[in-house]
Amino acid sequence: xxTPPDMTRRVTMRDVARAVDMSPMxxxxxxxxxxxxxxxxxxxxxxxxxxxxxxxxxxxxxFRTQKSGFVAVILPSINNANFAETYRGLTDALVESGLQxxxxxxxxxxxxxxxxxxxxLARNPQAIVLTGGHHTDExxxxxxxxxVPVVEVWDLxxxxxxxxxxxxxxxxxxxxxxxLADGGRRHLAFLGAEPExxxxxxxxxxxxxxxxADLNLPPPKVIAAGPAPISMRHGASVVxxxxxxxxxxxxxxxxxxxxxxxxxxxxxxxxxKVPEQIxxxxxxxxxVAAVSNPRITTVGVYASQIGSRTAAVLQDIFAxxxxxxxxxxxxxxILGETS
Amino acid sequence: xxTPPDMTRRVTMRDVARAVDMSPMxxxxxxxxxxxxxxxxxxxxxxxxxxxxxxxxxxxxxFRTQKSGFVAVILPSINNANFAETYRGLTDALVESGLQxxxxxxxxxxxxxxxxxxxxLARNPQAIVLTGGHHTDExxxxxxxxxVPVVEVWDLxxxxxxxxxxxxxxxxxxxxxxxLADGGRRHLAFLGAEPExxxxxxxxxxxxxxxxADLNLPPPKVIAAGPAPISMRHGASVVxxxxxxxxxxxxxxxxxxxxxxxxxxxxxxxxxKVPEQIxxxxxxxxxVAAVSNPRITTVGVYASQIGSRTAAVLQDIFAxxxxxxxxxxxxxxILGETS
DNA sequence: CCTCATATTGTTACCGATAACATGTTACCG
DNA sequence: CGGTAACATGTTATCGGTAACAATATGAGG
Numbered sequence: 215x216x217t218p219p220d221m222t223r224r225v226t227m228r229d230v231a232r233a234v235d236m237s238p239m240x241x242x243x244x245x246x247x248x249x250x251x252x253x254x255x256x257x258x259x260x261x262x263x264x265x266x267x268x269x270x271x272x273x274x275x276x277f278r279t280q281k282s283g284f285v286a287v288i289l290p291s292i293n294n295a296n297f298a299e300t301y302r303g304l305t306d307a308l309v310e311s312g313l314q315x316x317x318x319x320x321x322x323x324x325x326x327x328x329x330x331x332x333x334x335l336a337r338n339p340q341a342i343v344l345t346g347g348h349h350t351d352e353x354x355x356x357x358x359x360x361x362v363p364v365v366e367v368w369d370l371x372x373x374x375x376x377x378x379x380x381x382x383x384x385x386x387x388x389x390x391x392x393x394l395a396d397g398g399r400r401h402l403a404f405l406g407a408e409p410e411x412x413x414x415x416x417x418x419x420x421x422x423x424x425x426x427a428d429l430n431l432p433p434p435k436v437i438a439a440g441p442a443p444i445s446m447r448h449g450a451s452v453v454x455x456x457x458x459x460x461x462x463x464x465x466x467x468x469x470x471x472x473x474x475x476x477x478x479x480x481x482x483x484x485x486x487k488v489p490e491q492i493x494x495x496x497x498x499x500x501x502v503a504a505v506s507n508p509r510i511t512t513v514g515v516y517a518s519q520i521g522s523r524t525a526a527v528l529q530d531i532f533a534x535x536x537x538x539x540x541x542x543x544x545x546x547x548i549l550g551e552t553s
Numbered sequence: 554x555x556t557p558p559d560m561t562r563r564v565t566m567r568d569v570a571r572a573v574d575m576s577p578m579x580x581x582x583x584x585x586x587x588x589x590x591x592x593x594x595x596x597x598x599x600x601x602x603x604x605x606x607x608x609x610x611x612x613x614x615x616f617r618t619q620k621s622g623f624v625a626v627i628l629p630s631i632n633n634a635n636f637a638e639t640y641r642g643l644t645d646a647l648v649e650s651g652l653q654x655x656x657x658x659x660x661x662x663x664x665x666x667x668x669x670x671x672x673x674l675a676r677n678p679q680a681i682v683l684t685g686g687h688h689t690d691e692x693x694x695x696x697x698x699x700x701v702p703v704v705e706v707w708d709l710x711x712x713x714x715x716x717x718x719x720x721x722x723x724x725x726x727x728x729x730x731x732x733l734a735d736g737g738r739r740h741l742a743f744l745g746a747e748p749e750x751x752x753x754x755x756x757x758x759x760x761x762x763x764x765x766a767d768l769n770l771p772p773p774k775v776i777a778a779g780p781a782p783i784s785m786r787h788g789a790s791v792v793x794x795x796x797x798x799x800x801x802x803x804x805x806x807x808x809x810x811x812x813x814x815x816x817x818x819x820x821x822x823x824x825x826k827v828p829e830q831i832x833x834x835x836x837x838x839x840x841v842a843a844v845s846n847p848r849i850t851t852v853g854v855y856a857s858q859i860g861s862r863t864a865a866v867l868q869d870i871f872a873x874x875x876x877x878x879x880x881x882x883x884x885x886x887i888l889g890e891t892s
Numbered sequence: 893c894c895t896c897a898t899a900t901t902g903t904t905a906c907c908g909a910t911a912a913c914a915t916g917t918t919a920c921c922g
Numbered sequence: 923c924g925g926t927a928a929c930a931t932g933t934t935a936t937c938g939g940t941a942a943c944a945a946t947a948t949g950a951g952g
Contacts, residue, residue: 224700228908237933243931269698273621277939279909317656336610359608361563479845505814507818575902578940582900591899591901613939617939
């Protein structure tokens with residue numbers, strides 16, 4: 215009587231090899247589609263693998279080849295249509311290369327980003343994609359020490375860690391302010407999160423202030439709706455709290471479309487006419503801006519393109535290209551009915 | 554003159570061990586905080602590790618211990634506030650256990666789900682979380698063969714693969730239809746994606762039909778806005794295309810809040826008064842439902858709780874609990890101004 | 893001064909796949 | 923018919939941690 219087979223041990227290539235009376239090496243080659251293996255053999259191997267319920271062990275492969283098959287991606291939030299689109303663009307393009315995304319979200323905290331970088335680097339990612347150009351010193355040191363290509367997306371940092379795929383928040387704001395000024399809107403207010411908690415929003419604010427100064431508009435009022443992330447309800451409650459004081463301004467420039475939408479509905483509830491009494495603009499070309507009533511003037515940002523262009527940059531890197539790329543995908547002013 | 558150190562090789566525990574003149578085992582223990590190692594030794598080891606820029610190799614650990622530290626999570630879409638919330642609830646709760654999420658999104662396709670299951674199983678996840686109870690036979694076979702705990706979330710499948718954390722779409726619809734009927738709305742229409750492409754929506758539709766029959770309402774009209782996923786613009790364009798015909802109904806029950814919002818704004822543009830001429834309801838308690846004007850009557854679904862409860866189930870599983878859990882987190886009718 | 897528990901560190905083997913190299917077989921050439 | 927290229931498969935060592943077990947040192951108790 216022999217020992218019963220251990221039902222808890224996983225099926226390995228060795229088991230498959232035994233079943234077809236071949237070496238594990240041949241099984242490995244057959245399953246990966248190596249052309250040197252005889253077609254008959256390949257078929258037999260595949261049949262045996264299926265029959266035994268063999269499941270390939272990517273961990274072992276990653277360990278042996280020292281290639282994890284991972285690309286680490288760190289986003290501020292996953293609950294944001296724009297970032298989600300970037301994620302999708304990246305995923306779709308990376309599938310073809312057999313790469314998988316290892317996702318982390320920081321909740322807009324650089325400290326959490328640092329912890330994530332540390333955690334994700336331990337997984338040996340073949341590249342790491344970060345959102346924005348603002349990081350802790352420790353993060354920068356970690357990334358400099360690791361031999362991993364870095365891509366920063368969504369902004370155009372002045373001091374890039376490596377490659378960059380993004381757009382200029384300042385340029386976008388310049389277009390937007392010019393449009394508002396052309397329409398006779400001179401008294402602007404900016405509604406966003408506390409700038410320290412949202413660097414991207416802060417960059418938009420800076421762009422707004424610079425553009426306003428360029429056009430000799432009076433200095434815009436800055437309204438902070440609390441720490442990032444802020445969304446529809448924050449936009450709404452700020453305007454509700456301000457009441458009719460919002461009409462001190464010609465235009466309310468919001469850090470994002472959801473915020474703008476909240477602000478707009480609050481205005482409507484207060485009986486303030488948009489855009490007659492106040493213009494409202496958003497940022498990001500979220501679906502709500504195109505469907506709301508009135509449609510919200512916004513800035514289109516090609517979020518999914520940021521993802522796919524990033525994937526293309528990664529392909530180049532894996533193909534041996536080393537010189538840092540700096541890609542500006544641009545943005546586009548999208549006129550709605552609120553300005 | 555000695556050979557220069559190979560600058561490309563990664564720093565391993567062996568290197569750290571050499572630096573402090575100890576065995577790699579001691580380094581391993583020190584870095585993991587094993588209490589048996591002398592405090593002085595631990596400090597020396599940590600200092601050397603930092604100094605050498607040592608980065609822990611989770612891949613090697615995963616390989617050796619046969620524990621990947623991964624929980625595979627498969628969602629239909631990441632660009633959906635509800636699923637994103639579930640993801641966040643899960644992540645937040647799992648961080649404490651040192652587990653990482655390996656995310657996949659199916660785009661509402663069971664075939665893509667199958668491919669993802671295959672791919673993710675190869676990473677040796679310690680558990681796998683699927684959305685919904687509808688899977689291909691091959692997927693079911695794969696999961697049955699793998700010795701991995703399975704949790705299905707967001708629905709209450711009649712034939713669960715393992716554990717379940719969800720709510721009853723049918724129950725939710727019963728409440729909703731009763732509310733509408735109480736308000737004198739008897740002629741209902743359901744606006745959703747093509748049922749074959751959206752099982753969750755189909756479950757809601759089934760619930761609606763059953764509830765309507767129970768209350769002796771005339772059979773609701775079913776309107777399909779195309780393959781899943783559908784969102785604001787689909788809701789809007791369906792209503793726009795129908796024009797004033799929508800007022801053939803008392804109430805338009807939408808598969809989700811975004812769809813309801815689109816339908817509502819289209820009504821407004823057509824000059825159809827909501828709720829006077831037609832009630833509109835959504836599903837999911839998205840932010841837009843609470844902020845829009847009028848606020849949309851909807852069903853609250855505790856998305857983040859699904860995530861955290863799922864994490865709790867996983868903890869139980871890792872602690873040895875084996876009997877399948879079946880958790881109904883319920884849902885809640887949230888009255889707005891559109892019904 | 894010996895015994896034995898406690899504290900600390902070391903040794904060995906191994907997780908599963910695969911790169912690099914070696915071997916065996918067939919086929920075709922002059 | 924010997925030689926060699928082309929094809930197909932096998933052997934060995936290895937990636938970086940860590941479980942299991944072994945070994946040594948230290949100190950308390952008798």
